[in-house]
Amino acid sequence: MTREPNTRLADLFGMTGWSKGELARLVNRQAAVMGHPQLATDTSRVRRWIDMGESPRDPVPRVLAALFTERLGRVVTIEDLGFGRRGRSGRGQTQDGVPWPPERTAAVLTEFTGMDLMLNRRGMVGAGAALAAGSVLSSAMHDWLHADPVLASDGPRIDDPLRETLHAEPAGYDRYEAVPVGSTEIDELERSVDVFRAWDAARGGGLQRKAVVGQLNEVGGMLSYRHPDHLQRRLWGVAANLAVLAGWMSHDVGLEPTAQKYFVIAAHAAREGGDRPRAGEALSRAARQMVHLGRPDDALDLMKLANSGAGDEALPRTRAMLYTIEAWAQASMGHGQAMRRKLGEAEDLFVRDKGDVEPPSWMQMFDEADLHGMQALAYRTLAEHDPSAAVIAQHHAKEALRLRGQGYQRSVIFDYLSMASACFISDDPEQADVYARLALATINETSSHRTWDRLREMYRLTGKYAGFTRIADLRQEIQQALPKGPGGKGRPAMV
Secondary structure, three states, rough: EEEEEEHHHHHHHHHHOOOOOHHHHHHHHHHHHOOOOOOOHHHHHHHHHHHOOOOOOHHHHHHHHHHHHHHOOOOOHHHHHOHHHOOOOOOOOOOOOOOOOHHHHHHHHHHHHHHHHHHHHOOOOOOOOOOHHHHHHHHHHHHHHHHHOOOOHHHOOOOOHHHHHHHHHOOOOOOOOOOOOOOHHHHHHHHHHHHHHHHHHHHOOOOHHHHHHHHHHHHHHHHHHOOOHHHHHHHHHHHHHHHHHHHHHHHHOEEEEEEEHHHHHHHHHHHHHOOHHHHHHHHHHHHHHHOOOHHHHHHHHHHHHHHEEEEEEEOHHHHHHHHHHHHHHHHHOOHHHHHHHHHHHHHHHHHHOOOHHHHHHHHHOOOHHHHHHHHHHHHHHHHHOOOOOOHHHHHHHHHHHHOOOOOOOOHHHHHHHHHHHHHHHHHHHHHHHOOOHHHHHHHHHOOOOHHHHHHHEEEEEEHOOOOOHHHHHHHHHHHHOOOOHHHHHHOOOOO
């Protein structure tokens, strides 16, 4: 019987620079390190995996995942290699391997976090993959997200055929031993999420990312034990919250493909727990990531799915938050009318939320200050196409700064930069200089690369005023302060 090539494995293999014989030798060596000295792979077998779509037996997929992860410097899972459940090559799935079967979510979560921790320990960058397009993700996940979750398949049961594979030690990292947990342990996990979330808001994602990924890895192990439905739902909620945080922190430090994978995992986890609004919010994070990276069309594709996938259970404030992200994407494309319409809908929804229903923990940071902050960002972005929007951006930035509470240092820096940029665009360099220096004075207190990205955007606007003494000094201070990557990549363009 003729089989189709495993194109996903072939693509990744092509990136490594290995020969088929070299990969065979590496598999044998790595397998011995992982406790399988009897494994004997040769060149012809590697050829069959790639050219004929043959699926190797365990532990070979895990061995390959470890090898490709180390070689490429970013997380590569079994699904990424085209090896799915019971040897499927992954045809018909997206390049990101979604959606996967419900019973695989805990395993994918644990495998991915374990690989991420391995990269972290070895000091590897982990940013070498390409982002999946928004249209690819949304088309692959639409039917799956809108289907009713079946809690009976949340996690593999003890008699599940996958038991041996899921409980075998994954490639090169420790697996949490699946044991039952009770409501007290879940209470503690939920409190830890609040602590991590507060730290991220104050200091950025760099310092605590590894701790969040490690906690998520353990929760994945807990989910491989079948708990009563009410506890299983809460565990899926913890997993979704931690995965969003891991994704947001990864995005905050520039690990973009890793961040996107965590957002997809978070949407899976939320949906498995029956929390469609949380799944929609997780996808909206992926959309915000796309706007930040200059891909607003991809963001709009993801926001369509986020809005529809959130379902009727989404609170007005949740929908308001989703609309602000869509508005930012529209602003990035210069669509002022569409942006204003979405921001108007967001304001109406925000006012309609009477607070009689306590928002979920993941929505409690979207308050009035954050609403104004997103409006400021949208209008400041639109001002690149329509300078008259800059004055409105200044108004919202001032309101955001007035309303910000303690513990939101990263957001305050963003507000300063929105204000400074809007002032430059509206031909007020003196006011812009004040806010730019406020941002510069505190930007080193966070580990957020996104704040530096926004600072670079603002720096570009200073070129028009380079003849002003204070602005010339400001430009020099920014050049000295910006982190310098390899080859000077951190240096802003001289304009």
